[in-house]
Amino acid sequence: MEHLHKSEIQIADLPTKSVTLAPQSATIVREIQATIHPGQNEITVLGLDPAVDLDSVQIDGSGPATITDVQTEIVARREKFDDVYPHLVVELESEIEEDIADEDAVEIDDSELRAVLKEEQGLTTTLAKAQDDKSAALFVVQFLVAYGKSIEATNADPAKLNEFLQMYAQQRKTETDRARETEARIAEGEKALVKLKRKRERLESAYTKAKEAALKEMRGLRERRIRDRNQRRAQQQRDRREKEQFWTDRVGQVRVYLDSHVPATPASSRRGSVTENVPYADQPVQVAMNLSYIIPGLGWVPRYNLKINTPASLASVVCNADFRNSSSETWTDAKVTVSTSHASFSGLDEPIPILQPWHVTTCSVPVPNSPSWQDALRSPAEMKPMRMGTTAVQYHSAARAHAQERIIARARSAQQSRIPPATPQMHAQMQQAMAQQAPIQAAFFDSPHRESPPPSSSWASSARRALGWSNDVDNEESSDSDSDSNPSPCLEHADPVSQTHGLTTTYELPGLRTLVPSVSHRRHLLTQSTLQSLTLTHVIVPKIRAAAFLRARITNTSSMEILRGKTGISVDGTFLGSSTLPRCAPNDCFGISLGVDPNVLVTYAKPTVRKLTSGFFHKENAAVFRRSCWVRNTKGAPIDMIVSDQIPLKDTEQTRVQILEPKGMEKEGDETDLALERGIGRGKVVMMRNGEVKWFVRLEPGKDVRMVLEYQARVPDGNTVVTAP
Known part of the structure; x- marks a missing residue:
């Protein structure tokens, strides 16, 4: 082989x-x-x-x-971790101790102090010797005096006595002079010793301070070494844990x-x-x-940065690739x-509220001619927040979110394919567009800029383009008013x-x-594009939430296909938060919610019901229901808005529901002009499918408008209206 x-x-x-x-x-x-x-x-x-x-x-x-x-x-x-990464072996405690210096090893120059101490010691010895000499002299004098007193004058030999007296006088003078001399030396030495002690104390204090400073510096150096070693060890441990994570x-x-x-x-x-x-x-x-x-x-995954310029009606989008080696x-x-x-990609964010069809039916009542009509007053979507103890205008946020989820889930199942605008089926397309939006859960901006109205010759085309029902692209050049006269060079x-x-x-x-x-994670720039077509619309569903949601409708005028991914959103230089961009092909449109605009005030009145008397020949129970919504534009520019409300849908032929106001709303697809005073704005009312009524309004700055929905319901005598299961 x-x-x-x-x-x-x-x-x-x-x-x-x-x-x-x-x-x-x-x-x-x-x-x-x-x-x-x-x-x-x-x-x-x-x-x-x-x-x-x-x-x-x-x-x-x-x-x-x-x-x-x-x-x-x-x-x-086969390999061992420590063999592959030897530099990640964590240091032991004993390795740190070798860097700790002994405090006794600190050396300070004390030569002058030692010289003073030596001089002080010599002076002390000299003073002690002088004290001894003085004591000896005084002792001799005292001894001679005591000896002289012991001699008896009667028995003493005169010659010897004379000799003693001469010796006494001479010795006393000598010892007395020596005592005075030593006493002077002692006084001088004591003064010098006092000065020397003071100097020694000063030198000792300076030496102590210098040593403490040196020890402090040494302790600081030691602490820095220990801290650096601990940080190095902690970094090694982090690096080791990270490497072990992928081992x-x-x-x-x-x-x-x-x-x-x-x-x-x-x-x-x-x-x-x-x-x-x-x-x-x-x-x-x-x-x-x-x-x-x-x-x-x-x-x-793609990561975007969307910057919206409302005065220029354009947006810029930057796409980055976010990746890592795992x-x-x-x-x-x-x-x-x-x-x-x-x-x-997958995942959905919270959309703008939409209205779900509201079906009602009839049932018998125990007391004739006394139906409650409550189920024809409020839809199920608004009843749940009411049961939590809130008003009809302001709902608790958690209940509102739950109600919206139920409405959206049911609405998605009822959505149908797109049909051109101004037809009875255009409601389905608008619901689909609204369901794709993801409101930003953050405080809305208070921008000094103003929205530019869409360039259109008629209100109908403006409303349709705001809803994304038209693929027309606005190719107006962006304004240079926001550009800097002397821009500084940017990093490329x-x-x-x-x-x-x-x-x-x-x-x-x-x-x-x-x-x-x-x-x-690593992030690298892939593309950056300017999208030249942008329209802004305020979407209001007051019975679900009395607030104006600002929605941007953007046409992808670039050649780049936008993939679904997270994005940061800035409007006129103010960062709002993060949301999700939907997938959008070139020359197609996508919408994104910019949250609630506090500059558009929405008030939704409490619903009212008024019972009607039944006729003599037709025994029926009847009532008139009224819902009112006020919207005020406090912004400095006109706004385009869409306001949605609804009437209940009957499930039986015995029930009759008729819209009284706005007039002319009898069947799906009916529309009529909104009667507004001059200078307030203009708009239309359209009867949509599933009992939904929509107001398309352009409201001028500083103006307000009231939209009223009034309808009556009739049922046979002895019956009332209840929400259908």
Whole structure:
């Protein structure tokens, strides 16, 4: 059997040629430069991420050899963590103690103090000697006096007595002079000693202060060293924990079998052949191969920054690619490409409230001619917040959110396909557009700028464009009023190279990048575009919430396809918060809610009911219901708004519901002009499907308008109206 030459390569030792990030996977291409021997060869590549799709592994390349087999599997990792990352070994406590200096090792210059102490000691010795001399002199004098007193004058020899007296006088003078001299020396020495003690005390105080300062500096240095060591150790621990998070006990393995013999047939005609020329039969040869594989679960998501300029009626959108390497591999000096292939996103935000069809039916009442009519007064959507103890105008936020969710869920099931505007079916399209909105849960801006009205020759076209029912694009040039006269230079971003292939767009990021396994996200600019068409509309559903939601309708006038993703929203330089952009193709429209505008005041009156007397020939119970909504524009520019209300829908032929005001609203699709005084504005009222009534109004600044919905309901005598199940 022919000898098999084996070699192993760690994946970390292979250079990374390219990394292609799709939304849900990453394609890695690595380069293998290997030396093979004559005969059969086995090259094992170890260390691939264990989540690798083994079916995606591919090998190709060039060189005087033939690939005969490729085997893939997941095996146990051989390396130890500390061997791969020796620099992440955490330091021990004992290693810190060696940096702690002994306080006794602090050296301060005390030569002057020692000299003073030595001088003080010598002076003290001199004073002690002088004191001794003085005491000796006084003792001699006292001894002579005592000896003289002991001599008896009657028995004393005069010659000896005379001799003693002469000696006494001479000795007394000598000792007395010595005592006075030593006393003077003592006084002088004591004065010098006092001065010397003061000097010594000053030097001792200075020495103590200098030593304390040196010790303080040493303690500070020691504390800094300990703090730095602790910080370094904490960073090592964080780095180690992060590396351990991506460390796996199992890894992917690829075995490549090559034959360096030249086959009988041309190698280029065989699949997997890497033959180029014929080498010498007994010499090793070099081969170059590319290893490509896919790791599922890795990818990128779009992150947007939407800036709306209301005076210029345009918006700018910046798209960034947000990605990170969450695999166990390190991609060194790789060419990174972001691809939109197989992009899929999910998730919905809270939409603007919409009205759900309100069905009623009849039932008998125990007391004739006394129906309650309560179920024809308020719809189920507004009854739940009322049961929580709130008023009909202001609802508790939690109850309102719950009611909106129920309404939206039921409305979605009833939505139908789009139908051109000004037809009875246009309500379905508007519901669908409203359901896609996501209100920003943040305080709304108070902008000094003003919204520009849509350039339209008629109110109908303005209202339709505000609702997104028209695909007309406003190509007006943006205003230069917001530009700076002397703009400062801005930091530039490196632009990627984009290419579009069918439904897929790729962005090749500039330069080479090293992506290590990390929890940190990386963000790179992909595209930035100016969208030239923007309209603003206030959407008001007062019976659900007495507030004006500002909605922006934007046409994607760029060539970029907007993918669904999170976005930060700024309006006229004020950051509002974050929301979600829907997917939008070029030249298509998308809407986004900008939250509640506090500059548009909405008041929704309490509903009233007035019972009617029944006729003599037709025994019926009847009542008239009235709902009123006031809207005031406190802004400095006119606004376009859509106000929605509804009447109940009958489920039986015995029930009759008729709109009394606005007049002319009998069937779906009916519309009439709104009677407004000159200078207030203009508008229309349209009867939509499912009993919904809409007011399309342009309201001038500083003006207010009242919209009244009045309807009557009739049921046979002995019956009342209840909400249908």
